[in-house]
Amino acid sequence: MRLGHRIAILLTALAAVVTVPACSNEPASDDTIRFALDWTPNTNHTGLYVAIQEGLFQQAGLDVQILPYNNTTPDLLIDAGNAEFGISTHSQATFSRSAGSDTVTVLAPLQHRATAIGVRADRTDLLSPKDLDGRTYAGFGDPGDEETLRQVIRNDGGTGEFESVVLGTSAYEAVYSGTADFTVSYVAWEGLEAEHRGLPMRYFAPTDYGFPDAYSIVVDGNATWLAEHPDRAKAFVQALQQGYRIAADDPRRGAQALIDAEPGTFTDEALVFESQQILSGSYMRDANGEVGTLDLERWSGYSSFLFESGLLAGPDGATLTEEPDWSEYFTDAYLVD
Numbered sequence: 001m002r003l004g005h006r007i008a009i010l011l012t013a014l015a016a017v018v019t020v021p022a023c024s025n026e027p028a029s030d031d032t033i034r035f036a037l038d039w040t041p042n043t044n045h046t047g048l049y050v051a052i053q054e055g056l057f058q059q060a061g062l063d064v065q066i067l068p069y070n071n072t073t074p075d076l077l078i079d080a081g082n083a084e085f086g087i088s089t090h091s092q093a094t095f096s097r098s099a100g101s102d103t104v105t106v107l108a109p110l111q112h113r114a115t116a117i118g119v120r121a122d123r124t125d126l127l128s129p130k131d132l133d134g135r136t137y138a139g140f141g142d143p144g145d146e147e148t149l150r151q152v153i154r155n156d157g158g159t160g161e162f163e164s165v166v167l168g169t170s171a172y173e174a175v176y177s178g179t180a181d182f183t184v185s186y187v188a189w190e191g192l193e194a195e196h197r198g199l200p201m202r203y204f205a206p207t208d209y210g211f212p213d214a215y216s217i218v219v220d221g222n223a224t225w226l227a228e229h230p231d232r233a234k235a236f237v238q239a240l241q242q243g244y245r246i247a248a249d250d251p252r253r254g255a256q257a258l259i260d261a262e263p264g265t266f267t268d269e270a271l272v273f274e275s276q277q278i279l280s281g282s283y284m285r286d287a288n289g290e291v292g293t294l295d296l297e298r299w300s301g302y303s304s305f306l307f308e309s310g311l312l313a314g315p316d317g318a319t320l321t322e323e324p325d326w327s328e329y330f331t332d333a334y335l336v337d
Contacts, residue, residue, distance in 0.1 A: 033057075033236050036067040036074035036086030041262050042189055043275040044217050045087065046254040047109055047244025047292075053257040056242055060235040078103050078222045085222075085236065090215040091144035094303045097329045100315030103220045105330035106237050107292045109244050110216040110283045113207060117149065118185040120175060121200035126182070129204050130158035137164045138171035138180035145184055147309045148206060155209040175201075186216070188278040192271050212301035215294075216283070218330075226334070237334035241292040244284065248291050251280040294330045303329065 035048065048066070051057050057064045067083055074086025075096040085106070088096070093105050119126040126132065129152050139145060150160035167174055172190055174180035176199050185191050187203060194201045207213050219240065226233045247254025255276040259269055266272050286293045303326050306312055312320045 031061055031232070032063040032065055033085065033232070034065045034067055034083040036077045036083040037069045038074050038087040038089075038217070039069050041258060041265060043255065043258065043272060043279055044109065044186070044189075046247040046258050046276055046279075047240055049243070049261040050246045050254055050257040051239050051243030053261055054243070054246070056239040057236070060239045062232065062236055062239070064236070075101055075103050075220055078220055081222065081225075083222070084225050085219055088218050088220045089142075090218055090299070090302055091142060091306065093218050093220055094306055094329065095144070095312065096220075098312040098314060098320060098324060102223050104223045104226065104328075105215075105218045105294065106221045106226070106233075106332075106334050107219040107241055107244075108215040108217075108294050109219065109292065110279065111286045111291075111293070111298075112216065112283045113205070113214045114186055114188060114216040114279070114283045115184050116187050116191070116203035116205045117152065117182055118172075118175065118191070118194075118201045118203050119182045120178070121202045123181070123202070126202070129153045129156040129209055132162055132182055133158040133160070135162050135181035136179075137162050138167045138174040138183045139164055140168055140171065140184075141166040143311050144306055147306070147311060148211065149184070151305070151309075152204070152206045152209045152211050155211065188275045188283070192275055192278075193268075196268055196271055212305060213298060214302035215298065221334075226331075234334045238336050241335055245291040247276060248280045248284040251276040254280070292335055294332045294335075296327055299330055300326045 037045065041049070052064060067077065073092060074083065075088050075092055077083040078086050079096065079101040088105070093103065096103050117129060117132070126135070132149070132153055137146070137149060146164055149162070153162070154160040165180065167180070171180070171183045172185065172194070175183045176194070185201070185203070191201065191203065221233065247257070252273060255273040259266055259272055284291055286295065304323065307320060307323050310319055314320055
């Protein structure tokens with residue numbers, strides 16, 4: 001069975017066993033919006049926390065409830081009706097929508113690929129992606145990531161063949177300790193953490209090897225809920241967009257909002273400020289300097305790669321044979337005009 005088939009079946013199975021029934025997790029009022037996190041709070045989420053801390057949602061008449069990450073992907077929660085919005089990735093959003101999920105992307109906090117292939121800096125035998133042939137990848141079970149790695153290695157002259165072990169958050173420690181050879185890191189978070197811990201790393205950015213750029217993280221919404229509540233949807237998305245714009249314009253303000261919202265969470269607060277500075281400077285704005293925007297060309301570049309690699313499956317689990325209309329996977333209708 002192809003990996004794409006297994007992912008589609010897994011998505012269907014997980015959707016059927018979400019342990020929190022929709023009826024037990026209904027919004028507290030008509031104006032409550034549930035937002036699902038994809039991970040523990042970090043600088044990918046600063047726009048959300050700015051909007052909360054500075055009262056942007058309150059000004060819009062909205063009560064926003066954050067759902068902490070609990071090993072169920074936000075797209076599954078959104079599709080099941082247990083969240084109205086949540087953080088996803090370009091890859092996961094594409095897989096979910098292709099498999100029939102009732103989700104659509106409404107905002108892109110990071111306009112560029114903010115991840116890179118990471119190896120220990122003292123590995124003189126790993127100087128470019130082609131050197132990763134035959135090595136061990138410590139990963140996260142995302143078939144999009146693995147196929148991306150293969151293509152980047154091939155683009156650098158390698159065969160793209162490597163061993164893969166799914167380790168989740170332990171992936172980074174595996175590379176640091178030498179039990180695995182490479183992983184994929186968010187350069188403005190895990191990359192900084194390694195640096196602050198005195199563990200120098202070397203990074204290979206996929207876009208430096210002819211691979212298309214992508215939205216590292218996106219915000220997905222429940223398509224049915226959006227259609228039924230257009231005014232509230234627009235109010236929420238625009239307040240969130242404003243939060244990310246503030247974080248992009250004033251990195252210290254964005255980082256402080258995250259720290260203030262999660263007191264005691266960050267033992268290294270300097271990392272939070274430095275991370276937000278990197279994101280604000282290099283990842284949060286499109287070519288026109290705008291924040292949160294969605295573009296068909298950017299979306300199509302990476303999603304087409306997933307399709308052409310045979311990784312996308314439809315609701316029946318069969319590999320897609322006709323390329324989707326990518327304009328149906330996202331909408332900019334709720335962003336600031």
